[in-house]
Amino acid sequence: MTNLSFHEKSAIGTLIALWFIGIFYFHSVWDLWQAGMLHPASMTGLATGLTILLVIVLIGYHITIAVTARPQVDDERDRLIAWRAGNIGGVVLGVAVIGVVVQIVLGGFFGQAFADSPMLIANALIAAVFIATVVELVMTLVFYRRGV
Amino acid sequence: MGSNLTNRVRELRDANDRMTQQALADAVGVSRQTIIAIESGRYSPSLEVALKISRAFALPVESVFSLGNL
Numbered sequence: 001m002t003n004l005s006f007h008e009k010s011a012i013g014t015l016i017a018l019w020f021i022g023i024f025y026f027h028s029v030w031d032l033w034q035a036g037m038l039h040p041a042s043m044t045g046l047a048t049g050l051t052i053l054l055v056i057v058l059i060g061y062h063i064t065i066a067v068t069a070r071p072q073v074d075d076e077r078d079r080l081i082a083w084r085a086g087n088i089g090g091v092v093l094g095v096a097v098i099g100v101v102v103q104i105v106l107g108g109f110f111g112q113a114f115a116d117s118p119m120l121i122a123n124a125l126i127a128a129v130f131i132a133t134v135v136e137l138v139m140t141l142v143f144y145r146r147g148v
Numbered sequence: 149m150g151s152n153l154t155n156r157v158r159e160l161r162d163a164n165d166r167m168t169q170q171a172l173a174d175a176v177g178v179s180r181q182t183i184i185a186i187e188s189g190r191y192s193p194s195l196e197v198a199l200k201i202s203r204a205f206a207l208p209v210e211s212v213f214s215l216g217n218l
Contacts, residue, residue, distance in 0.1 A: 005181040075178040077191050144181075147190030 089136025
Protein backbone atom coordinates (compact mmCIF):
# COMPACT_ATOMS: atom_id res chain seq x y z
CA MET A 1 0.00 0.00 0.00
CA THR A 2 3.05 2.28 0.21
CA ASN A 3 2.88 3.20 -3.47
CA LEU A 4 -0.80 4.03 -3.33
CA SER A 5 -1.78 7.66 -3.12
CA PHE A 6 -4.26 8.91 -0.56
CA HIS A 7 -6.93 9.10 -3.26
CA GLU A 8 -6.36 5.47 -4.26
CA LYS A 9 -6.58 4.29 -0.68
CA SER A 10 -9.69 6.43 -0.23
CA ALA A 11 -11.30 4.93 -3.32
CA ILE A 12 -10.50 1.36 -2.25
CA GLY A 13 -11.89 1.79 1.25
CA THR A 14 -14.94 3.71 0.10
CA LEU A 15 -15.70 1.14 -2.59
CA ILE A 16 -15.48 -1.78 -0.18
CA ALA A 17 -17.57 -0.11 2.53
CA LEU A 18 -20.15 1.19 0.08
CA TRP A 19 -20.41 -2.17 -1.66
CA PHE A 20 -21.07 -4.25 1.44
CA ILE A 21 -23.37 -1.73 3.13
CA GLY A 22 -25.16 -1.04 -0.13
CA ILE A 23 -25.71 -4.71 -0.89
CA PHE A 24 -27.00 -5.24 2.64
CA TYR A 25 -29.37 -2.29 2.21
CA PHE A 26 -30.84 -3.48 -1.10
CA HIS A 27 -31.08 -7.06 0.16
CA SER A 28 -33.03 -5.75 3.17
CA VAL A 29 -35.25 -3.64 0.94
CA TRP A 30 -35.96 -6.69 -1.22
CA ASP A 31 -36.88 -8.75 1.85
CA LEU A 32 -39.15 -5.97 3.11
CA TRP A 33 -40.84 -5.69 -0.26
CA GLN A 34 -41.36 -9.42 -0.48
CA ALA A 35 -42.91 -9.35 3.00
CA GLY A 36 -45.17 -6.46 2.04
CA MET A 37 -43.51 -4.28 4.64
CA LEU A 38 -41.75 -1.78 2.43
CA HIS A 39 -43.19 1.50 3.65
CA PRO A 40 -41.70 4.90 4.53
CA ALA A 41 -41.13 4.13 8.21
CA SER A 42 -39.21 0.90 7.65
CA MET A 43 -37.25 2.31 4.76
CA THR A 44 -36.35 5.48 6.62
CA GLY A 45 -35.11 3.54 9.61
CA LEU A 46 -33.06 1.20 7.47
CA ALA A 47 -31.59 3.96 5.31
CA THR A 48 -30.81 6.20 8.26
CA GLY A 49 -29.11 3.46 10.25
CA LEU A 50 -26.97 2.26 7.36
CA THR A 51 -26.07 5.80 6.32
CA ILE A 52 -24.83 6.55 9.82
CA LEU A 53 -22.86 3.30 9.79
CA LEU A 54 -21.33 4.15 6.41
CA VAL A 55 -20.38 7.64 7.55
CA ILE A 56 -18.73 6.35 10.74
CA VAL A 57 -16.80 3.67 8.85
CA LEU A 58 -15.62 6.11 6.19
CA ILE A 59 -14.61 8.81 8.67
CA GLY A 60 -12.65 6.31 10.73
CA TYR A 61 -10.99 4.85 7.64
CA HIS A 62 -10.04 8.22 6.17
CA ILE A 63 -8.64 9.47 9.45
CA THR A 64 -6.54 6.32 9.65
CA ILE A 65 -5.10 6.59 6.17
CA ALA A 66 -4.54 10.32 6.54
CA VAL A 67 -2.64 9.90 9.80
CA THR A 68 -0.52 7.01 8.55
CA ALA A 69 0.35 8.51 5.19
CA ARG A 70 2.94 11.12 4.49
CA PRO A 71 1.63 14.52 3.37
CA GLN A 72 0.81 14.54 -0.34
CA VAL A 73 0.02 17.22 -2.85
CA ASP A 74 -3.18 17.08 -4.84
CA ASP A 75 -1.68 17.34 -8.31
CA GLU A 76 -2.86 17.49 -11.92
CA ARG A 77 -3.00 13.71 -12.28
CA ASP A 78 -5.30 13.43 -9.26
CA ARG A 79 -7.56 16.14 -10.64
CA LEU A 80 -7.63 14.58 -14.12
CA ILE A 81 -8.51 11.15 -12.76
CA ALA A 82 -11.21 12.60 -10.51
CA TRP A 83 -12.67 14.52 -13.43
CA ARG A 84 -12.69 11.56 -15.83
CA ALA A 85 -14.02 9.07 -13.29
CA GLY A 86 -16.67 11.56 -12.21
CA ASN A 87 -17.61 12.14 -15.81
CA ILE A 88 -18.15 8.44 -16.39
CA GLY A 89 -20.08 8.14 -13.13
CA GLY A 90 -22.29 11.00 -14.23
CA VAL A 91 -23.10 9.32 -17.52
CA VAL A 92 -23.96 6.09 -15.71
CA LEU A 93 -26.21 8.02 -13.32
CA GLY A 94 -27.98 9.70 -16.21
CA VAL A 95 -28.58 6.42 -18.00
CA ALA A 96 -29.80 4.74 -14.82
CA VAL A 97 -32.20 7.56 -13.95
CA ILE A 98 -33.60 7.53 -17.48
CA GLY A 99 -34.01 3.78 -17.09
CA VAL A 100 -36.09 4.37 -13.96
CA VAL A 101 -38.18 6.98 -15.75
CA VAL A 102 -38.79 4.56 -18.61
CA GLN A 103 -39.87 1.93 -16.08
CA ILE A 104 -42.31 4.41 -14.52
CA VAL A 105 -43.76 5.58 -17.81
CA LEU A 106 -44.00 2.08 -19.27
CA GLY A 107 -45.06 0.56 -15.97
CA GLY A 108 -48.01 -1.00 -17.71
CA PHE A 109 -45.67 -3.09 -19.82
CA PHE A 110 -43.04 -4.04 -17.23
CA GLY A 111 -45.30 -4.46 -14.27
CA GLN A 112 -47.73 -1.95 -12.85
CA ALA A 113 -46.45 -2.66 -9.32
CA PHE A 114 -43.34 -0.60 -9.99
CA ALA A 115 -45.14 2.48 -11.25
CA ASP A 116 -47.66 2.29 -8.41
CA SER A 117 -45.08 2.06 -5.63
CA PRO A 118 -43.28 5.23 -4.55
CA MET A 119 -41.04 3.11 -2.33
CA LEU A 120 -39.87 0.99 -5.25
CA ILE A 121 -39.27 4.09 -7.34
CA ALA A 122 -37.33 5.72 -4.53
CA ASN A 123 -35.16 2.65 -4.11
CA ALA A 124 -34.64 2.37 -7.84
CA LEU A 125 -33.28 5.93 -7.81
CA ILE A 126 -31.10 5.12 -4.80
CA ALA A 127 -29.83 2.10 -6.73
CA ALA A 128 -29.00 4.38 -9.66
CA VAL A 129 -26.89 6.59 -7.39
CA PHE A 130 -25.28 3.51 -5.84
CA ILE A 131 -24.34 2.02 -9.20
CA ALA A 132 -23.01 5.33 -10.51
CA THR A 133 -20.88 5.82 -7.40
CA VAL A 134 -19.50 2.28 -7.60
CA VAL A 135 -18.62 2.80 -11.26
CA GLU A 136 -16.91 6.11 -10.46
CA LEU A 137 -14.83 4.51 -7.71
CA VAL A 138 -13.88 1.54 -9.91
CA MET A 139 -12.86 3.83 -12.75
CA THR A 140 -10.81 5.91 -10.31
CA LEU A 141 -8.85 2.81 -9.38
CA VAL A 142 -8.53 1.70 -13.00
CA PHE A 143 -7.14 5.09 -14.00
CA TYR A 144 -4.66 5.12 -11.11
CA ARG A 145 -3.40 1.61 -11.84
CA ARG A 146 -3.53 1.44 -15.62
CA GLY A 147 -3.07 5.04 -16.57
CA VAL A 148 -5.22 7.89 -17.72
CA MET B 149 -4.59 4.43 -21.55
CA GLY B 150 -0.88 4.76 -21.88
CA SER B 151 0.57 7.29 -24.25
CA ASN B 152 2.84 7.79 -27.22
CA LEU B 153 5.07 10.00 -25.12
CA THR B 154 8.34 8.40 -24.01
CA ASN B 155 10.68 9.82 -21.44
CA ARG B 156 14.07 9.42 -19.83
CA VAL B 157 13.04 10.56 -16.39
CA ARG B 158 14.22 7.46 -14.56
CA GLU B 159 17.50 7.37 -16.45
CA LEU B 160 18.12 11.05 -15.70
CA ARG B 161 17.26 10.60 -12.03
CA ASP B 162 19.82 7.84 -11.71
CA ALA B 163 22.39 9.97 -13.47
CA ASN B 164 21.75 12.86 -11.06
CA ASP B 165 23.27 11.35 -7.95
CA ARG B 166 20.50 8.78 -7.95
CA MET B 167 17.88 11.43 -7.22
CA THR B 168 14.87 9.88 -5.49
CA GLN B 169 11.38 9.99 -6.93
CA GLN B 170 10.26 11.97 -3.90
CA ALA B 171 13.01 14.55 -4.41
CA LEU B 172 12.01 15.02 -8.04
CA ALA B 173 8.34 15.17 -7.06
CA ASP B 174 9.09 17.87 -4.49
CA ALA B 175 11.10 19.85 -7.02
CA VAL B 176 8.31 19.68 -9.59
CA GLY B 177 5.34 20.04 -7.22
CA VAL B 178 3.61 16.74 -7.90
CA SER B 179 3.21 13.55 -5.89
CA ARG B 180 5.70 10.71 -5.92
CA GLN B 181 2.99 8.49 -7.41
CA THR B 182 2.71 10.88 -10.35
CA ILE B 183 6.46 10.62 -10.97
CA ILE B 184 6.11 6.83 -10.84
CA ALA B 185 3.24 6.98 -13.34
CA ILE B 186 5.25 9.25 -15.67
CA GLU B 187 8.30 6.96 -15.57
CA SER B 188 6.19 3.89 -16.29
CA GLY B 189 4.36 5.57 -19.16
CA ARG B 190 0.97 5.46 -17.47
CA TYR B 191 0.65 9.22 -17.43
CA SER B 192 1.57 12.01 -19.83
CA PRO B 193 2.32 15.16 -17.84
CA SER B 194 1.05 18.57 -18.80
CA LEU B 195 3.39 20.96 -20.59
CA GLU B 196 3.96 22.83 -17.35
CA VAL B 197 4.98 19.71 -15.42
CA ALA B 198 7.12 18.47 -18.33
CA LEU B 199 8.96 21.80 -18.38
CA LYS B 200 9.45 21.70 -14.61
CA ILE B 201 10.86 18.18 -14.82
CA SER B 202 13.21 19.25 -17.59
CA ARG B 203 14.31 22.27 -15.57
CA ALA B 204 15.01 19.99 -12.59
CA PHE B 205 17.51 18.16 -14.78
CA ALA B 206 18.77 21.38 -16.41
CA LEU B 207 17.95 19.96 -19.82
CA PRO B 208 15.70 21.04 -22.69
CA VAL B 209 12.32 19.35 -22.66
CA GLU B 210 13.10 17.51 -25.91
CA SER B 211 15.98 15.77 -24.16
CA VAL B 212 13.67 14.42 -21.48
CA PHE B 213 10.46 13.70 -23.41
CA SER B 214 9.89 12.54 -26.95
CA LEU B 215 7.08 11.27 -29.08
CA GLY B 216 7.06 7.51 -29.56
CA ASN B 217 6.04 5.75 -32.76
CA LEU B 218 2.71 7.19 -33.97
